Amino acid sequence: MTNESIKILLVDDEPDILEFMEYNLKKEGYNVLLAKNGAEAVEIAKREIPQLIILDIMMPEMDGIEACRRIRETKELEHVLIAFLTARNEEYSQLAGFDVGADDYISKPIKPRILTSRIKALLRRTSFNQETPAVQIGNMRIDRDSYLVYKNDEPISFPRKEFELLSLLTSKPGRVFTREDILSRVWGSEIVVGDRTIDVHIRKIREKLGDDVIKTIKGIGYKFDI
Amino acid sequence: MTNESIKILLVDDEPDILEFMEYNLKKEGYNVLLAKNGAEAVEIAKREIPQLIILDIMMPEMDGIEACRRIRETKELEHVLIAFLTARNEEYSQLAGFDVGADDYISKPIKPRILTSRIKALLRRTSFNQETPAVQIGNMRIDRDSYLVYKNDEPISFPRKEFELLSLLTSKPGRVFTREDILSRVWGSEIVVGDRTIDVHIRKIREKLGDDVIKTIKGIGYKFDI
DNA sequence: GCCAATATTAACAAATTATTAAGACGCAGT
DNA sequence: ACTGCGTCTTAATAATTTGTTAATATTGGC
Incomplete structure (x- = not known):
């Protein structure tokens, strides 16, 4: 061949x-x-x-x-x-x-x-039909296929970085992700952005989902918690 | 560090x-x-x-x-x-x-x-995925992943230093940690703080968990004991 | 009871995060 | 290429939390 x-x-x-x-x-x-x-x-x-x-x-x-x-x-x-x-x-x-x-x-x-x-x-391989199942946490659902988050069945669209950050935090609810974790997983290990950038993205997510979904652990990082 | x-x-x-x-x-x-x-x-x-x-x-x-x-x-x-x-x-x-x-x-x-x-x-890569298992001692549970301490299933949040200090003491219940042990392991060998700083942190932990969880061994240090 | 070690409290300093606004950048449509 | 739009990043400043110290009280062993 x-x-x-x-x-x-x-x-x-x-x-x-x-x-x-x-x-x-x-x-x-x-x-x-x-x-x-x-x-x-x-x-x-x-x-x-x-x-x-x-x-x-x-x-x-x-x-x-x-x-x-x-x-x-x-x-x-x-x-x-x-x-x-x-x-x-x-x-x-x-x-x-x-x-x-x-x-x-x-x-x-x-x-x-x-x-x-x-x-x-x-x-x-001929067919590609692996749908990533949507993740359901509390009253919100994260649909990785459409880059959409639903809060009480109401769709809220997130820009890429916000989505990836939220996606990371929700991948292990309750677990604290350090700023370093976040930087290297959302931004990549070689791309360096300032720490404030994370804050701003967190804030944008909070604006859309409410202040209480993401908790700050001062000196450590953030966690998603229902 | x-x-x-x-x-x-x-x-x-x-x-x-x-x-x-x-x-x-x-x-x-x-x-x-x-x-x-x-x-x-x-x-x-x-x-x-x-x-x-x-x-x-x-x-x-x-x-x-x-x-x-x-x-x-x-x-x-x-x-x-x-x-x-x-x-x-x-x-x-x-x-x-x-x-x-x-x-x-x-x-x-x-x-x-x-x-x-x-x-x-x-x-x-080597450290991330292995979750630190939560430690259960008596009626309290110390969860390093979420930076939370549970007392009778009730979550109590601790600031970083307090958490690290408690974490150290509970790493070997019953064992006495000298002030030197504590200083070098919680604060690091380079940073120098006064001895009273330890007392204050111990006190804050006691305020949250009760006076009896941490015992003072006068002239030596502290130990965690149920 | 004495004395050194520890407790306690509150005030201060340091560190961290929140917030806001402005600019940079890429992309889409014209 | 120009313009408008949404996104990402940064900078500056405010707000908040955390950490430390100093001063004073109390404790426990001798």
Whole structure:
């Protein structure tokens, strides 16, 4: 079988990783395209319509999640396979990834054989119908598919960061997430924003859901609690 | 500070790089160990069992790959996190590094913020998902995940220092902690506060939980006892 | 009863978070 | 490319909580 006609778009800000994956996929005969950030990825994807896009989650400019959203918004790319690259054990990334319509995730460190077999399995797959179940907590429901939160069946829309922050906090109700947890999971380990940014997002969520859903543990962080 | 107990072993033959990383990690409160080649690294690692080892790939004597292999062969170090330092164009080093069991790589040039946030992300992988089980003592339960203490199922919130102090005392019920123990473990060895500060915190805890949970051993310290 | 150690209280200082508004940025539609 | 819109971030300031100290009272062992 020949893979020549199968286009795979690789997206990562680390040239080393890009090169490494490119090498291994070309060896398998795939038609490999490269992008070094989310914006470029979206652009190339629209032009080339690849079968599969492998996206690093953590990237400057536009991260993988956002890029994925943009890609999914494009009609021609609605059913393109998208796999995320994540660091080992970063379950939240996986979660967020699936939220925006990822089909699979591949965890770093990447090993050649695993990479190729994973890709083959993905390409073999015909239907993609894994709906992320909506999460129900108290009188609110968080629907990861539509990026909507319902409070008493009333839909409230959240911008991306707010949604991801709320999503993180509600992933383990009652548990305190430190500012560091929040920063690295919502913003990524390499993107550095000030601490006040978190406060502001918390405030916006509180404005929409009420002051009492998110509790402040001074000196530690925040937690979602019903 | 909580990072004090986290040992990080830095391995590089370039004294400048070593010093640079040491400076940045010490600033974060980590317990930093240094080695200038692979052989030394293996030796120190076996003795100190650090949580994380950052290895330069290119080194005289014994290179990073070989050192990594030796480290992984040691049972006690099997699950230690290992990150490689790579230069931009060492594209194959990744492959080799991951094959011998590396967890991540950090590419040069090293930027302080990226270094530290990367390290935090790495360390979180091992520590995040293991939930600290709540401790039950008598009619009270101490839940580190939610920063709450329950007395007869009734939640009582504690500010950080009080919580940490109570947490320390309850870590070994019945055992007496000297004022020195308390100071160094709750306040850290560098920050110096007066002895009365401890008394005040003890008092605040007693106000919330009742006078009898913490006993004073005059001239020695305090103990938690039901 | 004496004395050093601890308790207690309230006032002060430091640290952390809340709030608000303004600017930056990207995107969509024109 | 221009404009308008929504989102994200920051800066500045206010509000609040937490931590520390100092001063005074009390305790418990000798």
